[in-house]
Amino acid sequence: MEKKVFQCHKISEGVVEGEAVVSKDDIMFYLIDPKTGTVIEPGHDLEGKSIAKKILIFPSGKGSSVVQADGIYQLNTKGNAPKAMIIQHPETVLVSSAIIMEVPMVDKVDPAFYDVVKDGDIIRVDADHSVVEILSE
Amino acid sequence: MKLTQEQQDMLDGKYGKGTAYAMKIQVAIGESFGAERMVPITRAHVALSNQEADLWFAEKLLNAGARCRVAPTVNPGFCLSFFESRNMVSPEYADLMQRTHNAYKGLGAVLSYNCTPYIDTNVPNYGEVIAFSESSATPYVNSVWGARTNREGANSALCAAVTGFVPEYGLLLDENRKGNILVEVQADMRNDYDYHMLGMMGKKIGNGIPVFTGLPKHISKEALRNLGAELNTSGAYGMYHIVGFTPEAPTLEAAFGGKEPERKVVITNEDLQEELKKISLEGNRQIDFAMFGCPHFTLEEVKHIAERIEGKKLQKEMWILTSSHVKEMAVRMGLDEIITQAGGFIVPDTCPDQPCWGHLNGKVGITESPKCAYYPQRRGIHFVIRDLDTCIEAALTGEVK
Numbered sequence: 001m002e003k004k005v006f007q008c009h010k011i012s013e014g015v016v017e018g019e020a021v022v023s024k025d026d027i028m029f030y031l032i033d034p035k036t037g038t039v040i041e042p043g044h045d046l047e048g049k050s051i052a053k054k055i056l057i058f059p060s061g062k063g064s065s066v067v068q069a070d071g072i073y074q075l076n077t078k079g080n081a082p083k084a085m086i087i088q089h090p091e092t093v094l095v096s097s098a099i100i101m102e103v104p105m106v107d108k109v110d111p112a113f114y115d116v117v118k119d120g121d122i123i124r125v126d127a128d129h130s131v132v133e134i135l136s137e
Numbered sequence: 138m139k140l141t142q143e144q145q146d147m148l149d150g151k152y153g154k155g156t157a158y159a160m161k162i163q164v165a166i167g168e169s170f171g172a173e174r175m176v177p178i179t180r181a182h183v184a185l186s187n188q189e190a191d192l193w194f195a196e197k198l199l200n201a202g203a204r205c206r207v208a209p210t211v212n213p214g215f216c217l218s219f220f221e222s223r224n225m226v227s228p229e230y231a232d233l234m235q236r237t238h239n240a241y242k243g244l245g246a247v248l249s250y251n252c253t254p255y256i257d258t259n260v261p262n263y264g265e266v267i268a269f270s271e272s273s274a275t276p277y278v279n280s281v282w283g284a285r286t287n288r289e290g291a292n293s294a295l296c297a298a299v300t301g302f303v304p305e306y307g308l309l310l311d312e313n314r315k316g317n318i319l320v321e322v323q324a325d326m327r328n329d330y331d332y333h334m335l336g337m338m339g340k341k342i343g344n345g346i347p348v349f350t351g352l353p354k355h356i357s358k359e360a361l362r363n364l365g366a367e368l369n370t371s372g373a374y375g376m377y378h379i380v381g382f383t384p385e386a387p388t389l390e391a392a393f394g395g396k397e398p399e400r401k402v403v404i405t406n407e408d409l410q411e412e413l414k415k416i417s418l419e420g421n422r423q424i425d426f427a428m429f430g431c432p433h434f435t436l437e438e439v440k441h442i443a444e445r446i447e448g449k450k451l452q453k454e455m456w457i458l459t460s461s462h463v464k465e466m467a468v469r470m471g472l473d474e475i476i477t478q479a480g481g482f483i484v485p486d487t488c489p490d491q492p493c494w495g496h497l498n499g500k501v502g503i504t505e506s507p508k509c510a511y512y513p514q515r516r517g518i519h520f521v522i523r524d525l526d527t528c529i530e531a532a533l534t535g536e537v538k
Contacts, residue, residue, distance in 0.1 A: 011169040026372065030515065040515075060344065062373045063272070066212070066291040067512065073190030089344050090169060090336065091373045092307070093187065093270075096293035099165045107169075113208035 004134045006087070006110040011095055014104030017135065018083040020121040021046070021054040026056035028063035029071025029097075052080035055123045060087055061094030066076040069097040076101055084125040086132065106132060138167050139302065143363045147300055155203025159296035166293060167304025178307045180261050180284075181207050181298040182254045183246065184270040184291035187214030187237045187491060193453045194292050195240035196301060202243060206301035209294065210249040210259040212240055212271050213433070213458075215493040216486040227302075230492040246298070250486035251460035252432045254359055255282065258460065263384060266309060268297035272364055272369030273432045279376040281361055283384040285309045288375035297529040306376050314385060315394035316348035318497050319401045324409050326353055330359040330505045334409040335508050336367025337416065339374070342402055348378045348392040356382060359435055363506070370508045416507050417522035420537050424521060425500035427532035430458025431509035436466050438525075439483060443472040445529050446479040447468050452535035455481035458489065481532070489513055503531045 024045040030039035037052025052075070061068055075081040084104040087094070098105040106128045108110060117123070124133040140148065148164065150157040167175065179324060185191060214234050222224040225295065226234075249258040255270075255277040260286035261267050269275050272290040278284040287307045289297065297303045307313050320342055335349075347368075358378065368374040378386035386392035429438070434457055442457060449500050457476065459467070464485035467473040487493065490512040498517040504510055505528050510520035521537050531537040 009169075012165070022506045025192055027177060030512065038210065060373060062339070063370065065271070066188065069194070069290060070186060070188040073188075073193065077189075089373075091375075092166065092170075092293055093286045093373070095169055096166055096296075097288040099162055099169075100292050101422040126326040 006113040006132045008106040008110070008132050009108035010106055010130050011090060012098040012103060012105040013127050014079050014084065014102070015126045015128055016055070016083040016123045017106055017122065018053060018055045020117055020123045021049065021051055021119055022117060023056070023058035025058070026060045026062040027056070027058045028061070028067060030063060030067035030077065031069060032075065034074035034078045034080060037075060051082050054082050055125060056082035056084065058118060059085045060089035061091055068093050069100065070077050072097050072101045073105065084127070086125065106110055106130070138164060138173055139174050141175070144302060150514070153202040154297055155198045155201035158201055159198060159203060159299040161232065162256045163293065163296050163300060163302065163304055166406065167306065168343035169306065170306035172304035172306040174305050175302040176266055176309065177264050177301055178297055179260055180267040181209035181294055182259055182269045182271055182274055183209045183211050183294045183298060184236065184252075185211040185214060185241060186291060187234055191291060192233065192237050192240060195244060197235065198295065199240050203292055203299045205245040205298040207298050208245055208247050209235075209298040210247045210251065210254045211305045213250040213488040215488065215491040216250070216484060219487070220493040225496060227495070228475055233492070234536045237303055239531070244299070249460070250463070251361060252488065253460065256362065256435060257433070257462055260285055266303070268294045268303050269293035273366035275375050276365035276368060276377060277361060279308055280365070280383050288373065302471060311377050311396075314376060315346065315396065316386070316392045317345040317399045318342055318347045319398035320347045321401070321403045322347045322349055322351040324404050324406045329357055329359040331409070333363040333367050333505065333507055334412060335373045335396045336364045336375055337406060337412050338404055338408060339368055339372025341404070341408065342372065343400060344372070344477050345399070346376050346378065347374070347387070347399070348380060348386065350380050350389070352382070359438060361433055366508045370511050391513075397481055402473060413522060416510060418501060418519055420521060420523070422501065422521070423536050424453060424455040424531050426456065426497060426502045427528050428456045428458070428504045428505070428509055429525070429528070430456070431504070431506045434459050434463065436463045439467050439472050439476070441462060442529060443475040445526070446481065446533065447475045449479055449533055453532045455516050455532045457483045458487050459483055459485055461485040461532045491517070492516065503528045503537055
């Protein structure tokens with residue numbers, strides 16, 4: 001049986017379950033529509049897809065030093081923020097936004113995770129115990 | 138992370154709840170990056186944005202009694218007096234700006250409202266440990282001045298200004314300041330605008346610290362400002378090197394710390410042209426306005442525009458965004474009068490991504506800055522991107538070829 005539990009490293013605390021959405025591109029939360037959670041950045045890997053209440057898996061953040069915080073804040077106030085974020089390249093702007101907005105975030109997930117995870121998988125992120133688990137596909 | 142007694146006291150609330158909250162956030166950031174200790178800073182710059190999250194966080198700190206130990210300079214929101222006197226802003230948005238102003242004033246910030254502190258209002262020395270947010274500022278102070286800051290968010294920089302410390306990790310440490318991507322620029326770098334386009338190559342360059350070769354011997358402060366601004370529009374970069382130009386890259390070997398580059402990238406004229414097609418509206422059209430100053434224009438750029446439009450009449454509105462210092466100098470030197478008579482405006486203390494630009498919703502602008510075109514998309518404002526002289530010509534004729 002495939003391995004379903006993966007070690008990771010905590011960035012922002014919390015434990016949540018939700019549906020995975022995977023982005024190849026870095027994410028700038030400002031160009032996500034807060035009312036729907038839909039990515040509106042032209043040419044983005046997730047253009048037209050919603051990240052609302054999902055477990056968002058993406059390489060890193062991009063964009064200016066204020067728009068990540070405001071983007072996540074606006075999504076949060078409309079109830080459309082991601083439930084958790086799983087990233088590969090932590091950077092301060094994104095990390096501090098997640099901590100302040102209290103969205104669970106982890107990085108350094110076992111590379112085997114990336115071989116199997118796909119859109120729609122149900123995932124459990126336990127940042128407090130540094131574990132990510134794929135519950136069902 | 139090991140804290141000093143003073144830092145622990147801050148965390149435990151002996152310096153008040155606001156300082157304790159700021160320290161708690163910074164410790165969490167430090168731990169997520171594996172920092173071993175906190176180190177003092179001598180300067181800070183906060184990318185105030187006058188957005189709801191910005192105000193929410195600044196007021197949260199203020200209401201908890203926080204006050205900045207290291208008074209930070211701040212980014213622009215919009216100039217209340219300019220837009221209120223012209224009836225260009227609703228009471229709701231004027232109130233937002235007033236509250237932002239009051240919150241940062243209460244926190245003890247330097248109310249510079251300028252996004253180019255590294256040129257205008259807050260210039261660090263070589264080796265200084267500082268906390269700078271604002272995406273064009275971080276790469277400039279690290280790369281050009283050789284100061285040391287991580288790519289702070291507006292909120293983490295504000296926490297650092299409050300506590301006077303930052304967790305020590307990333308670009309604060311020698312070993313993390315070496316380049317890992319060789320970027321050989323074959324494109325013709327003819328003017329400051331070309332550095333905007335070079336900065337937009339983030340997707341091709343990839344994650345890391347780029348080391349540029351093939352650039353001209355002299356590179357202007359405006360070109361360096363543009364390069365950093367766009368590297369952080371197309372990606373997330375805290376630092377770059379330019380071999381034989383920036384202080385930590387006297388040679389290629391020094392730039393890479395004696396190691397081989399992990400990646401090699403070549404940037405050609407074709408790369409820049411292809412990128413322009415992706416990010417700019419098509420040309421051959423009427424435009425409604427021109428906007429410059431994202432990041433803020435320098436006095437030299439204001440002078441350049443004034444010389445080209447002196448005695449002429451602009452067909453379309455031209456907005457030139459600057460620091461209050463550059464605005465004042467432009468007034469003294471008669472440049473403001475020339476631009477006003479032609480039908481343009483020099484606007485101090487203001488950012489393109491602000492609610493004061495409601496009258497531009499649905500209109501088509503022209504700008505030389507991809508960053509200026511990128512963020513206001515959300516406000517229904519779209520741009521043609523061209524070099525500065527083409528933009529000036531378009532404002533004079535009302536159309537772009």
